[in-house]
Amino acid sequence: MASAIPGPREIPESQYDLTTYWGRVKHSAEVSDPRMLFVTQDELEKSKKLVADYKTGKVVTMNAELWHAKRVLDSTLHPDNGEPVLLPFRMSSYVLSNLVVTAGMLTPNLGTTGTLFWQITNQSLNVAINTANANKSHPLTTTQLISSYALAVTASCSVAVGLKSVVPRLQSISANTKLVLSRLVPFAAVVSAGVVNVFLMRGQELRKGIAVFDNDTGAQVGTSQVAAAYAVGQTALSRVINATPIMVLPPLVLVRLQRRLKMSKVTETVVNLALITATSFAALPFALGIFPQRQTVHVHSLESRFHGLKNAKGEPLKVQFNRGM
Structure with a gap:
């Protein structure tokens, strides 16, 4: 998950309101999207860099590219160690x-x-x-x-x-x-x-x-x-x-x-x-x-x-x- 990327600044948990059921449904649909299985290593590394830039203040505001990068990391990386979860066992x-x-x-x-x-x-x-x-x-x-x-x-x-x-x-x-x-x-x-x-x-x-x-x-x-x-x-x-x-x-x-x-x-x-x-x-x-x-x-x-x-x-x-x- 994006939370595994180090940095002093926290990235927003979701672009949806997770205090509401419908917001959580939309967020879950993104995390469980099977298209995320086709993410390449290059795209994964690019997403890590984008999120790291946000967390270190190099990028100030969230944009469409950053939200996509977070989505890639959330559906690929383990939140504790930052390592990719074995592909068949990802959400x-x-x-x-x-x-x-x-x-x-x-x-x-x-x-x-x-x-x-x-x-x-x-x-x-x-x-x-x-x-x-x-x-x-x-x-x-x-x-x-x-x-x-x-x-x-x-x-x-x-x-x-x-x-x-x-x-x-x-x-x-x-x-x-x-x-x-x-x-x-x-x-x-x-x-x-x-x-x-x-x-x-x-x-x-x-x-x-x-x-x-x-x-x-x-x-x-x-x-x-x-x-x-x-x-x-x-x-x-x-x-x-x-x-x-x-x-x-x-x-x-x-x-x-x-x-x-x-x-x-x-x-x-x-x-x-x-x-x-x-x-x-x-x-x-x-x-x-x-x-x-x-x-x-x-x-x-x-x-x-x-x-x-x-x-x-x-x-x-x-x-x-x-x-x-």
């Missing part, structure tokens, strides 16, 4: 990286072997994305990473296979309802495993706390476990919100189309993939915009040791923290 590649896996999980009439394969593949991708974008101040050990991965895979496979075997045995519902429920099994598995994954991968933050900063001056005022709980909890909820339209709408629409139209297996696969692609690109910015990236709270919402902090006017201090991905 700009999120939809494309997940496309094949999502299509696999939502394949109609998928057997147990196929269910297990795609759930394991999905959690492998999730762990890779989480690791590539993780907060570098609290890195996971190899043992913790393997443990998190194993538990997430166990959760997703258990839910997927368990519900897959339970739904056909339900006696009090119609065949159509059973069909709909069977198509929603991957959603339940992905959501449960996604929540488990977030809490496991960011366990260090919950135990040690995350940095909180004076909302007016930007100075760090300490670390807070309560702020970490807010950050991790909201991230887990955002994963659920993000998965809901992508994992729910395409299978329900496909069921409706199958009732009305006669489709070959090839046509069904193409339609399913098209539905997943369209929903993924449309839904991602709206899901990412639900919660602000940088949260602002009163100190009274944190641990008691923060309650006495005041701003320059003598009022209870407001602090902010980075929610993370």
